Amino acid sequence: xxxxxxxxxxxxxxxxxxxxxxxxxxxxxxxxxxxxxxxxxxxxxxxxxxxxxxxxxxxxxxxxxxxxxxxxxxxxxxxxxxxxxxxxxxxxxxxxxxxxxxxxxxxxxxxxxxxxxxxxxxxxxx
Numbered sequence: 001x002x003x004x005x006x007x008x009x010x011x012x013x014x015x016x017x018x019x020x021x022x023x024x025x026x027x028x029x030x031x032x033x034x035x036x037x038x039x040x041x042x043x044x045x046x047x048x049x050x051x052x053x054x055x056x057x058x059x060x061x062x063x064x065x066x067x068x069x070x071x072x073x074x075x076x077x078x079x080x081x082x083x084x085x086x087x088x089x090x091x092x093x094x095x096x097x098x099x100x101x102x103x104x105x106x107x108x109x110x111x112x113x114x115x116x117x118x119x120x121x122x123x124x125x126x
Contacts, residue, residue, distance in 0.1 A: 008036060009051055022068040027054035029070065050077065056089050063118035073098070085121050097121060 013025030014033070022029055028036075032047050039047070054068070057079040061068040069080040078086045078098065086098040095107040095117050107120050 005048060009048065020067055022054070022058070022070055024058065024067075027051050027058055027068070053077065053089065057087075059114040060087065060089070060095075060117045060121070063114035064122060065118075081121065083122075087117075087121055089117075095120065 009026040009028060010033075011025045013023075015024040016022075016030045016033055020030075023033060026033075028047060028051070032039075036044070036047075054070070054077070057070070057077070058068045061079055061081065064081055066081050071078045071080045071086060073086070076088060078088045080086050084100075088096050089112075090096065093109075093112055095109075095112055097105045097107075097120075099105060107117070109116060
């Protein structure tokens with residue numbers, strides 16, 4: 001079932017004007033924001049579909065005391081902390097961390113809060 005969307009994901013809390021690469025309001029990248037009016041319907045829809053996952057990544061980054069930085073690896077968006085730790089959350093709610101040797105470690109927790117995620121990522125990133 002398709003729900004009508006607003007013209008833009010913008011919620012008037014733009015932080016890209018402050019230098020963020022990912023807006024803390026709508027969680028679009030600077031490039032997506034600046035190109036929004038030039039994107040076709042399919043491109044815009046693809047961005048809309050990424051936003052819920054990015055919101056989750058943003059909450060984890062904030063719990064780590066960091067801004068959200070994104071990196072695409074194997075077709076998936078990963079969050080990247082200033083320490084270099086890369087992380088993503090899957091559709092089942094598990095938190096994945098990419099190790100420096102390319103392996104993925106996962107934390108499965110029934111109710112994973114951003115604070116639990118941050119503790120695990122920061123501890124594992126040492």
